[in-house]
Amino acid sequence: MNAALSPGHVQLRRWxxxxxxxxxxxxxxxxxxxxxxxxxxxWINTEIMLQQTAVIGVGAxxxxxxxxxxxxxxxxxxxxxxxxxxxxxxxxxxxxPLVAALxxxxxxxxxxxxxxxxxxxxxxxxxxxxxxxxxxxxxxxKGLSNEQPIYPDETWLxxxxxxxxxxxxxxxxxMVALGAGIAWMLRYTKFGRHIFAIGSxxxxxxxxxxxxxNTKVLVYMLATAFAGLAxxxxxxxxxxxxxxxxxxxxxxxxxxxxxxGASLAGGSGTVTGTLIGGMIMTVVNNGCAKxxxxxxxxxxxxxxxxxxxxTLDRLRRKxx
Amino acid sequence: MSERVARLRMQHVKKAFGPTVALADVSxxxxxxxxxxxxxxxxxxxxxxxxxxxGVHAPDAGEIQLEGExxxxxxxxxxxxxxxxxxxxxxxxxxxxxxAENIVLGVEPGRxxxxxxxxxxxxARRALETVGLGxxxxxxxxxxxxxxxxxLVEIGRAVxxxxxxxxxxxxxxxxxxxxxARLFKLVxxxxxxxxxxxxxxxxxxxxxxxxxxxxxxxxxxxxCEGDTKQFTDEQIVGQMVGRDVSELYPRSPRTPGExxxxxxxxxxxxxxxxxxxxxxxxxxxxxAGLIGTGRTELLRLIFGLDHAVAGEIQVGLxxxxxxxxxxxxxxVGLVSEDRKLEGLALDLSIAENITLxxxxxxxxxxxxxEHARRWIERLGIRCHSPEQPVGQLSGGxxxxxxxxxxxxxxxxxxxxDEPTRGIDLGAKATIYQQIDALACAGKAVxxxxxxxxxxxGICDRIAVMCRGIxxxxxxxxxxxxxxxxxxxxxxxxxxx
Numbered sequence: 001m002n003a004a005l006s007p008g009h010v011q012l013r014r015w016x017x018x019x020x021x022x023x024x025x026x027x028x029x030x031x032x033x034x035x036x037x038x039x040x041x042x043w044i045n046t047e048i049m050l051q052q053t054a055v056i057g058v059g060a061x062x063x064x065x066x067x068x069x070x071x072x073x074x075x076x077x078x079x080x081x082x083x084x085x086x087x088x089x090x091x092x093x094x095x096x097p098l099v100a101a102l103x104x105x106x107x108x109x110x111x112x113x114x115x116x117x118x119x120x121x122x123x124x125x126x127x128x129x130x131x132x133x134x135x136x137x138x139x140x141x142k143g144l145s146n147e148q149p150i151y152p153d154e155t156w157l158x159x160x161x162x163x164x165x166x167x168x169x170x171x172x173x174x175m176v177a178l179g180a181g182i183a184w185m186l187r188y189t190k191f192g193r194h195i196f197a198i199g200s201x202x203x204x205x206x207x208x209x210x211x212x213x214n215t216k217v218l219v220y221m222l223a224t225a226f227a228g229l230a231x232x233x234x235x236x237x238x239x240x241x242x243x244x245x246x247x248x249x250x251x252x253x254x255x256x257x258x259x260x261g262a263s264l265a266g267g268s269g270t271v272t273g274t275l276i277g278g279m280i281m282t283v284v285n286n287g288c289a290k291x292x293x294x295x296x297x298x299x300x301x302x303x304x305x306x307x308x309x310x311t312l313d314r315l316r317r318k319x320x
Numbered sequence: 321m322s323e324r325v326a327r328l329r330m331q332h333v334k335k336a337f338g339p340t341v342a343l344a345d346v347s348x349x350x351x352x353x354x355x356x357x358x359x360x361x362x363x364x365x366x367x368x369x370x371x372x373x374x375g376v377h378a379p380d381a382g383e384i385q386l387e388g389e390x391x392x393x394x395x396x397x398x399x400x401x402x403x404x405x406x407x408x409x410x411x412x413x414x415x416x417x418x419x420a421e422n423i424v425l426g427v428e429p430g431r432x433x434x435x436x437x438x439x440x441x442x443x444a445r446r447a448l449e450t451v452g453l454g455x456x457x458x459x460x461x462x463x464x465x466x467x468x469x470x471x472l473v474e475i476g477r478a479v480x481x482x483x484x485x486x487x488x489x490x491x492x493x494x495x496x497x498x499x500x501a502r503l504f505k506l507v508x509x510x511x512x513x514x515x516x517x518x519x520x521x522x523x524x525x526x527x528x529x530x531x532x533x534x535x536x537x538x539x540x541x542x543x544c545e546g547d548t549k550q551f552t553d554e555q556i557v558g559q560m561v562g563r564d565v566s567e568l569y570p571r572s573p574r575t576p577g578e579x580x581x582x583x584x585x586x587x588x589x590x591x592x593x594x595x596x597x598x599x600x601x602x603x604x605x606x607x608a609g610l611i612g613t614g615r616t617e618l619l620r621l622i623f624g625l626d627h628a629v630a631g632e633i634q635v636g637l638x639x640x641x642x643x644x645x646x647x648x649x650x651x652v653g654l655v656s657e658d659r660k661l662e663g664l665a666l667d668l669s670i671a672e673n674i675t676l677x678x679x680x681x682x683x684x685x686x687x688x689x690e691h692a693r694r695w696i697e698r699l700g701i702r703c704h705s706p707e708q709p710v711g712q713l714s715g716g717x718x719x720x721x722x723x724x725x726x727x728x729x730x731x732x733x734x735x736x737d738e739p740t741r742g743i744d745l746g747a748k749a750t751i752y753q754q755i756d757a758l759a760c761a762g763k764a765v766x767x768x769x770x771x772x773x774x775x776x777g778i779c780d781r782i783a784v785m786c787r788g789i790x791x792x793x794x795x796x797x798x799x800x801x802x803x804x805x806x807x808x809x810x811x812x813x814x815x816x
Contacts, residue, residue: 209397
C-alpha cells in the first residue's frame with residue numbers, strides 16, 4: 001500500500017526548503033566578495049550590513065507570524081514612522097528612555113489590536129484593512145510631528161544602533177535574541193503550533209476547537225508590536241522621530257519573509273529563513289553600493305531576487 | 321433493546337435558519353458497539369443534524385442525550401471533549417503540519433501553553449497503531465499522505481481522545497476499493513471496542529454491509545428507522561425520495577452513429593501510459609477503474625488541460641492536440657470531478673456559470689439570465705433565481721449547473737468526470753435522464769465513474785483503466801461488476 005511518499009524524499013525536500021535561503025546568502029556574499037574583496041569583506045562593513053538589517057529584520061520577525069497564519073500586514077512601514085515619532089515626543093516631554101521605547105512598542109501593539117479585531121470580528125480582508133491602517137498611521141505620524149522631524153536630547157536610546165567596532169550594535173543582538181525567542185515559541189508552544197494550523201487550514205483549526213479569532217488578533221498585535229520596536233531602532237538609527245521614514249519598507253519586510261521560504265498562502269515559514277532573507281537583501285544593496293553601482297541597479301537586482309525566490313518555491317512544490 | 325440507555329439519543333430535534341426549516345422533527349438513537357446507518361438525499365438535513373451534534377449549531381427545539389444525560393454542546397471544542405468525533409467528507413487536516421501534530425491538534429499535551437513533543441509522539445503512535453498505520457512515520461507532513469491514509473489519520477485523531485460517538489460522513493466517496501475494505505475492517509473493529517458509530521452514506525450496499533440499524537431522513541424528518549435486515553433496498557430508497565425509483569437508470573433504444581472522438585496510443589507525462597478508444601455519436605462509453613489509475617488524466621488530456629507526450633487524438637474532423645478553448649469550439653465539453661475547485665466559479669451566479677463558455681464580445685445580462693432560466697427549468701435546479709451564486713446551492717444542484725453549461729454550449733462530445741459523486745439520488749436520477757436523452761439525440765458521452773452499478777446502468781460500452789493502461793471497451797451486456805473489478809485490479813488479462 002502506497003500510503004506516503006518515501007520518508008527520505010520528504011526529508012530531502014524539507015532540507016532543501018531550510019537550506020535554500022542560506023545557500024543563496026552564501027552565493028551572493030561570495031559573489032560580491034570575489035568582485036570587491038578589499039572593500040566588501042571587512043569587519044566594519046559586516047557590522048554595517050548587520051546594522052542595516054536590524055530594522056527590517058525585527059519587523060520581518062513579526063511579519064513571519066502574520067504570513068504563517070495566512071494573513072498579510074501592509075502597515076509596518078507606517079508603524080515604524082509613527083513609533084519613531086512617538087518615542088521622540090515622549091523623550092521631548094521628559095519621559096525616561098525606557099518609557100519612551102515602551103510607548104513606541106505600545107503604539108504598534110495597539111494598532112495591531114485594532115487591525116486584528118477588524119479582521120476577525122468583522123471578517124474583513126487583511127490586505128484591505130492594513131492598506132487602510134497604513135494610510136491612517138502615516139497620517140497620524142505626520143500630524144503628531146507637524147510634518148517635521150523631531151530631535152529630542154540624546155539618551156541611551158540613541159546608542160542602540162551605534163557601531164561599536166569591537167562588538168555588534170545592541171539593536172542587532174536584540175534582533176537575534178527576539179528571533180531565537182519567536183523561533184522557539186513557534187516550535188514549542190501551543191500558540192505557535194496553532195498559528196501554523198490556522199494558516200494551513202483555518203476550517204480545521206476551528207473544528208479542532210482552536211480559538212482562531214483570538215489567536216489571529218494576538219498574531220497581528222505581536223507583529224505590529226515588533227514593527228513598533230523596529231520603529232524604536234529606526235529612531236535610534238536616525239536619532240530623530242521622522243514621520244516620512246520607512247515609506248515602502250513593508251514591502252521589503254514582506255520580501256524578506258518570502259525570500260526566507262514562507263508561503264504567502266500560509267502554513268509555512270521560519271524565523272531563521274526570514275532573517276536570512278533580510279540579510280540577502282542587505283548584502284545585495286551593500287554590495288552594489290561597494291561596486292559603485294547606481295541605486296536603480298540595486299532596485300532591479302532586489303526585484304529579481306524576489307521573483308527568483310518565489311519561482312524556486314514554486315519549482316520545489318512542483319517537484320514532488 | 322429499547323430499555324437500554326442509548327449512547328446517543330436525539331429526540332424531536334428542530335432547527336430553522338430564518339425562513340428555511342432545515343430540520344422539522346428528527347429522532348434517532350445509537351447504542352454503544354453499534355453502527356447506525358443514516359441515509360437521506362442531500363438537503364434532507366443530515367449535515368445540519370451532524371452540525372448540531374458537533375456543537376456548530378444549537379437546536380431550536382428537541383433534546384439530545386449522551387448516556388442518558390442531557391447534552392448541549394456550546395461549541396465544537398465542548399462536543400469534542402464530550403467524546404463526539406466527526407469525520408467530514410472534506411477531510412479536516414492541516415496539510416503543512418505533521419501527522420502527529422494533526423492528531424493532537426486542539427488537545428495538545430503539555431502544561432501552561434507549552435508543547436510536550438514526546439507525549440505528542442506517543443499519542444500519535446498509539447492512534448496510528450489503532451487505525452492500522454503503525455508503520456507510518458508520524459513526523460511526515462500530512463500533505464505527503466494519500467487520501468486514504470489521511471482519512472485514517474483523522475479517525476486516529478478521533479479515537480485517541482477517547483471518542484464515544486464517531487460520525488463518518490460519506491467516508492468512501494473518494495476511496496479506492498482496497499482502501500474501502502480496509503476502512504470497513506477498521507469500523508468493525510471500532511464497533512467492537514464499544515464506540516457508537518453513525519455512518520452516513522449514499523451507497524446502500526455499504527449500509528447493508530456495515531450497519532446494524534438504519535435511520536432514513538427525508539425533508540428534515542426521520543421517516544423510518546429499524547434493523548437493516550428488515551428493509552429491502554427498494555424500501556429504503558423509496559423512503560428516501562418519497563417516490564418510486566424503479567427507473568433510476570433510464571435506457572432508451574439508441575443507435576450508435578459515426579465516430580466523433582478517436583484516440584490512439586495516447587500517453588501523458590505520468591498517466592495514462594497507453595490509451596486508445598473510439599467514441600461514437602449516440603453512445604455512452606464508461607471508463608471504469610481504480611481511483612488514481614489515470615482516468616481523470618485521460619479526460620484532461622483529451623480536453624487539452626494536461627500535456628500529452630505521444631499519441632493521436634481526433635475530434636470530428638479535427639486531428640491533433642488542442643487547448644481547452646479550441647476543444648470548446650470543436651464541440652467538446654468537460655465536467656470536472658472537482659466542482660468546487662475547478663468545475664464552477666462558486667461566487668458567480670448560476671447564469672454566469674452556465675453561459676461562461678458561450679459569451680460573445682458583447683455580453684447581454686438579460687440574455688444570460690434567459691438562457692439560464694431554460695436550463696434551470698429543464699434540469700430542475702433548485703434555486704431562488706438565476707442570479708443566485710452557485711456556491712449557495714446544494715452539491716446536486718451545483719452539479720446540474722456544471723452539466724447545464726455543456727448543454728447550453730450544445731457540445732457534441734461530453735466528457736463527464738465522476739458526474740454524480742457526492743450528490744443525492746434525486747439529482748443523480750436527473751443527470752442519468754439527461755445523459756440518456758443526450759445519447760438519443762446523437763451526442764457522444766464519455767463517463768468516468770468509480771461507482772460500478774451506475775456505469776453498468778447508463779453505459780453502452782465500458783473500458784477499464786488499470787495502472788495507466790486502458791483496456792478494450794466491452795459492450796455492457798458482456799461484462800459485469802465482478803469482471804470489471806478483476807480487470808481493474810489487474811488480476812486477469814484483459815478480455816479479447
